[in-house]
Amino acid sequence: MDMAAAYRILAPIGVALLWVLGCGILRRGKIRSCWTFSAYVAAATSFSTYILLYPERYTPVLFIIKQGIYDSLLFGMALEIAYKAFAAFRGVASRVRGFLGLAVTLSTICVFFMAPTDSQYENLGRYQPSITTAGLWCLTFVALLIVWYQIPVPAFTRAIMLGYVPYLLVFVVCMDLIERMGWGFIDNVGVLNAMAYDASAGYLAYAAWRKD
Numbered sequence: 001m002d003m004a005a006a007y008r009i010l011a012p013i014g015v016a017l018l019w020v021l022g023c024g025i026l027r028r029g030k031i032r033s034c035w036t037f038s039a040y041v042a043a044a045t046s047f048s049t050y051i052l053l054y055p056e057r058y059t060p061v062l063f064i065i066k067q068g069i070y071d072s073l074l075f076g077m078a079l080e081i082a083y084k085a086f087a088a089f090r091g092v093a094s095r096v097r098g099f100l101g102l103a104v105t106l107s108t109i110c111v112f113f114m115a116p117t118d119s120q121y122e123n124l125g126r127y128q129p130s131i132t133t134a135g136l137w138c139l140t141f142v143a144l145l146i147v148w149y150q151i152p153v154p155a156f157t158r159a160i161m162l163g164y165v166p167y168l169l170v171f172v173v174c175m176d177l178i179e180r181m182g183w184g185f186i187d188n189v190g191v192l193n194a195m196a197y198d199a200s201a202g203y204l205a206y207a208a209w210r211k212d
Contacts, residue, residue, distance in 0.1 A: 024208030
C-alpha cells in the first residue's frame with residue numbers, strides 16, 4: 001500500500017473519531033472542562049468533514065485560515081486550563097499567572113521574529129513550527145506546574161494534556177521535515193501526522209465517553 005492510499009484510509013477514520021469525541025463531550029457533559037478545547041474539537045470536526053467531502057476546495061488559503069484558528073485555540077487552552085486549575089489557590093495562582101504571562105510573552109516575541117513577513121502557504125514550513133511550538137510549550141508548562149504543585153484537575157482535563165500535547169509534538173516534527181526535505185515529501189509526512197492524529201483523537205474520544 002502506498003502512502004497516498006494509506007492516508008485515504010486514515011483521514012476518514014480521523015474524522016469519525018472527531019465526531020465520536022464531540023458527541024462524547026456533549027453526552028457526558030464535559031464541555032465545561034475546557035471550553036477552548038471543545039471549540040477546537042468543533043472547529044476540527046467542521047474543517048475535517050468539509051475537507052473530506054470537498055477535497056477540491058481545500059485551498060492554501062483555507063489551510064492557513066484553519067491553522068490560524070487552531071493556533072489561537074491552542075494558546076487559549078493553556079490559559080483556560082491554568083486559570084481553572086489554579087484559581088482556588090491564591091498564593092500559587094499569582095506565581096503561575098506571572099510564569100505563564102512570561103512564557104506567553106516570550107513565545108509571542110519568538111513567533112514574531114521567527115515568522116517570515118510574507119506568511120504564504122509556500123513558507124508554511126518556516127513559520128508554522130515556531131507558532132505551534134510556542135503553544136506547545138505553554139500547554140506543557142501548565143501541565144508541569146499542575147504536577148509540581150500537585151493541583152487536582154478533572155480527569156478529562158488531564159486527558160487533554162496527555163492526548164493532545166504528544167500529537168502537537170509530532171505535528172511540529174512533521175512540519176519541520178517538510179521544511180527540510182521539501183513538499184515532495186508531504187505524502188510520507190501526511191501519513192505519519194494522520195497516524196498520530198488518529199491515535200490522539202481515539203484516546204480523547206475514549207476519555208470523553210469514560211465515566212469519571
